[in-house]
Structure formats: C-alpha cells, structure tokens
Amino acid sequence: MLITLEKLKTEIKNSPQVANSILGYTDQWKSSHYNTLATLVSESLMKSSLLQGEKKFELGNTISGMTLKRFFEGQNSETASNDLRFLKTLDKLSIFLGYQDFNEFIQKNKNPETPIHIPETLVHEDRIYFENIILGCARCEFEFLQKLPEINLDPLKEFVISGAPYHTRIDRYLHKLKEQEYVISSLPESNYEVFNLEIKNKTSRSVVIATSEFWNLNFIDGNEEPHHYHTMNQQNYFLKKDADGNWKIWDNYNPNVWDLTDKI
Known part of the structure; x- marks a missing residue:
C-alpha cells in the first residue's frame, strides 16, 4: 500500500x-x-x-x-x-x-511483488468469525435485490449495526431502485462472489477487512427493458461492536457503490 x-x-x-x-x-x-x-x-x-x-x-x-x-x-x-x-x-x-x-x-499501478501482510496475532477462529459477518451481509444484500420491490432490512440486523452509515446506504440504494421500478430478471441469472477476504487491521475497538467482490446483476425496468450491472472491485469493511458487544459492520468503502443506481 x-x-x-x-x-x-x-x-x-x-x-x-x-x-x-x-x-x-x-x-x-x-x-x-x-x-x-x-x-x-x-x-x-x-x-x-x-x-x-x-x-x-x-x-x-x-x-x-x-x-x-x-x-x-x-x-x-x-x-x-x-x-x-x-x-x-x-x-x-x-x-x-x-x-x-x-x-x-x-x-x-499494481505491483505484483508487493507482499500481503496478514497479522500473525489473528487466530483461525477470528478469521472465520469475521468472514462469516461479511459473507452473511453480502448474502442479505443479494437477497434484498432479488425481492425488489419489497424492502425489508430486518435480516441485516445480524450483520450490520442499525442506523450505521452502511445500513443507511443500503436502504437508500434499494429505495432508489424501487423508485426506478427495477427488479431482478430471471434470465440471464444474476450472481455474485466475495473472495480474497483479508483482515487488514484489528484493535479492541475496530476491525478492517478487505475483500475482492464480483457482482453480476441483471434487471428489468417498468417497461420490461433490460439493464445490466457488472463490476469487480476491492472493498473495505469497517466493523465495530454494537451496544451488546457484538462485532458488526459499521461502514463500507465501495468505490462503485452508486454505479448501481446511476449507471444501469
């Protein structure tokens, strides 16, 4: 870096x-x-x-x-x-x-010889625990998109702090898609993948996790016109503890977050 x-x-x-x-x-x-x-x-x-x-x-x-x-x-x-x-x-x-x-x-400007640093203090259980949070959140988002125009963010509470910036952002882009009358089409099939998860930093108050993500979403609008969203990028998730002391996502850095509503 x-x-x-x-x-x-x-x-x-x-x-x-x-x-x-x-x-x-x-x-x-x-x-x-x-x-x-x-x-x-x-x-x-x-x-x-x-x-x-x-x-x-x-x-x-x-x-x-x-x-x-x-x-x-x-x-x-x-x-x-x-x-x-x-x-x-x-x-x-x-x-x-x-x-x-x-x-x-x-x-x-990628340097293929730059080594990836993984903190030695992180035990295997830590990695699985935090990865499950990220993967669970991605699964929720994909299911939310599949259920449009219905919007119900309750399942997200398990993975994202309610009222946090990331929670607000998800709510906003789902409502924008609903206003634009976009729904996921059955053909071609939409899919996503989250991979290369890496814990970049961990303290008693916060955790930063980097991911590589691939999202291939196929929509149709109210006039039955097709719209395609295809992206692969690197993202960062910022986790904090909620009021009950459980780690959850507070915010997310996604360089293409608004392409979903602005460019399809």
Whole structure:
C-alpha cells in the first residue's frame, strides 16, 4: 500500500495541472503550496464528469490544503490507509488524475511483488468469525435485490449495526431502485462472489477487512427493458461492536457503490 501511495504522490506532482503551475517550480512545498494544490484539485473535481450523482454526494468535490499536507508529509501509514475518510481522499485525488477512483489507480499501478501482510496475532477462529459477518451481509444484500420491490432490512440486523452509515446506504440504494421500478430478471441469472477476504487491521475497538467482490446483476425496468450491472472491485469493511458487544459492520468503502443506481 505504501508503494502505491508514493506512486499517487508522484503522479500528482507530475500531472500537467500541477507541473505547469507555480507548484512545478519547487520541490519543497509549504502550507501555501498545499492550499494552491487544494484549489487546483477542487476546481478540477467540480468540473469532472467522473464525479457526478450519488458519487459526488458521497465523496464531495472539494479538498483542503491541510488534508493534502497530511497526505504528502506522512499520513501514508498502514493505519491511515484503513481509515474511511482517508480512502475517500484517495478517491478524489485519483479522480483528479483522470481515474474512475482509487481502485482503478491501484489496478493500473499494481505491483505484483508487493507482499500481503496478514497479522500473525489473528487466530483461525477470528478469521472465520469475521468472514462469516461479511459473507452473511453480502448474502442479505443479494437477497434484498432479488425481492425488489419489497424492502425489508430486518435480516441485516445480524450483520450490520442499525442506523450505521452502511445500513443507511443500503436502504437508500434499494429505495432508489424501487423508485426506478427495477427488479431482478430471471434470465440471464444474476450472481455474485466475495473472495480474497483479508483482515487488514484489528484493535479492541475496530476491525478492517478487505475483500475482492464480483457482482453480476441483471434487471428489468417498468417497461420490461433490460439493464445490466457488472463490476469487480476491492472493498473495505469497517466493523465495530454494537451496544451488546457484538462485532458488526459499521461502514463500507465501495468505490462503485452508486454505479448501481446511476449507471444501469
């Protein structure tokens, strides 16, 4: 991850918008330089066709000089890369460079020799327990889609904290699909897969789990017109303990979350 972040910094500095500005005349950036960069990035995001609809609502289209200063001067630790706000910042910086999101930047700058770190302190039972939460949540979401236009999120309570950002997001996109009169078609058959689950970080208060996911969904609208949603990406799940002390999903980082309602 650290190698990828350094590549992102380098590509930002070498981009025409930055290299051809006053920032291109010095390698030693101060607070005023980061404020200038923030203006360049924000102006670009406001005009970007890659940041529209719900994606724009989710990420926002501005960035602060302080955020950029922290990113370029050391907030590139493994802990920071597991923070949802930081991941959204990486999305915006990737969009500034012309990528769809940070996930696409990773795919196009992948280093196959970068080792995957799995904390040795995690016992096998831990992994099975947390993986079952993620897989159970994915199963619920798929079943919710199959049952549209009916919406009943009660089964989700076992895996997601009620009222948490992820719970709210699922409710929103299901209602948007219902408003658009989308239902899952029987042919061709829809399917999904969650794989390569990896526990990235675990403390007494939070757990971060990375996944690779494939979703192939086939809808028809109220006019019987077909619509297809096909994506494979990397996601991060952020787990916390609920009021009863049980681990459940609090939030999720999915770079393509609003494509389901905005692009099909």
